[in-house]
Amino acid sequence: MTRIIETLADISDIYDAAFVDLWGCVHNGVKAFPSAVDALRGYRARGGKVVLVTNAPRSRHEVAKQLDRFEVPTDCWDSIATSGDSARAAMFRGAVGRKVWFMGQKHDxxxxxxxxxxxxxxxxxxxxxEEAEGIVCCGPFDPHADPDVNRPQFLYAKQKGMKLLCANPDIVVDRGERREWCAGALARLYTEMGGESLYFGKPHPPIYDLARRRLAELGHDVPNDRILAIGDGVVTDIRGAMGEDIDSLFISGGLAAEETATREQPEPKALEAYLRREEVAPTYSIGFLR
Structure with a gap:
């Protein structure tokens, strides 16, 4: 049974490290959540290590620059592990060939x-x-267009046997008040059409391996039962944590705010019904990281 908590401090003494999602937990794609920043500062003050684990399709250095623009201060985190870094490593090892068709935007x-x-x-x-051996997908060309607009290109790619490298397994994110499609939605469509998609972010193992390496770089070898995963995506954050056998804190006021009837906190019956429908079992839940 998922336990609803009031603050991160309620459970922080149990965990030596936290793998913390960014979008929907620490910021909304535009600006930092002050309560989340304070919670992570408090956690670090008590000795906890914070590794930001994000499905962003870019390097940790680019994510750090973005965090600065969103006014997420450097004193609330210790390191960053990105889907982009995991996927880039695979690309430069030749996972989808040398000649690739790129899907994404200029900032990618x-x-x-x-x-x-x-x-x-x-x-x-x-x-x-037409000249490609594989596809590198950082996201849609238009994040507000239905992924189905890519069916003609995906049909051609599937027939040619191309693999699609997905740099961001997220299906959707909320940028401020507007919802956008992510690379994960395109990879899901390609797979449904019979193509092969390669994933490197949450909920898949490569990004957790990277997050543990980031912890090791900080001089910490933390066992699974002392790591807490925090995130608002049941498909990515919570299923990923379950697959890694680590505890999780589900932020219900992010992507699932409507389904969980979250204002300050999730409505218990709505939360239970949502988690049962999604077939996930986070250890804890809270409306917003605080």
Whole structure:
């Protein structure tokens, strides 16, 4: 049974490290949530380590710049693990070939900047779909267009046997008050059409391996039962935590605010019904990170 808590401090002494989602938990895609910032500062003051674990399709350095723009201060986190870094490593190892068709927007182009951690990286070239060996998907060309608009290109790619590298498994995010489609929605469609999609962010293992390496870089070897995953996505954050055998705190006031009748806190019966329908069992829940 999921326990509804009032604040992160209620349970913080149980955990030495937290894997914290960003979008919907720490910021809304525009600006930081002050209560979340204060909660993470308090957690770190008590000795906890905070690794921001995000499905952003970019490097941790680019995410850090974005956090600065959103006014998320550096004193509320210790390190960052991104889906983008995991996916970039795979791309430069040749996971989808050398010639790739890129799906995304201009701000996603740093994804192709050299990754010097890879020995003998593949020289990746962006080409038109008709010349491509595979697809690199950082997101839709238009985040407000139905993913189905990509069916003709996906049908061609599937027939050619191309793999799609998904740099962000999120299906949707809320940017301020507006909902947007993410790369995960395109990868899901491609898979449903019979194509092969490769995932590197939550809920899949590569990003958790990276998050643990980030903890190790901080000088901490933390066992699973002392790690808490925090996030608002049941498909990504909560299922990922369950797959990694770590406890989780579900932020009901993010993507599932309507389904859980969340104002300050989730309505218990609505929360229970939602979690049962989604077939997930977070350890704890709270309306908003605070």
């Amino acid at each position: 182009l740093p994804f192709f900047e050299p990754l010097h951690l890879i020995e003998d990286p593949v020289e990746v070239e962006q080409v038109p779909l």
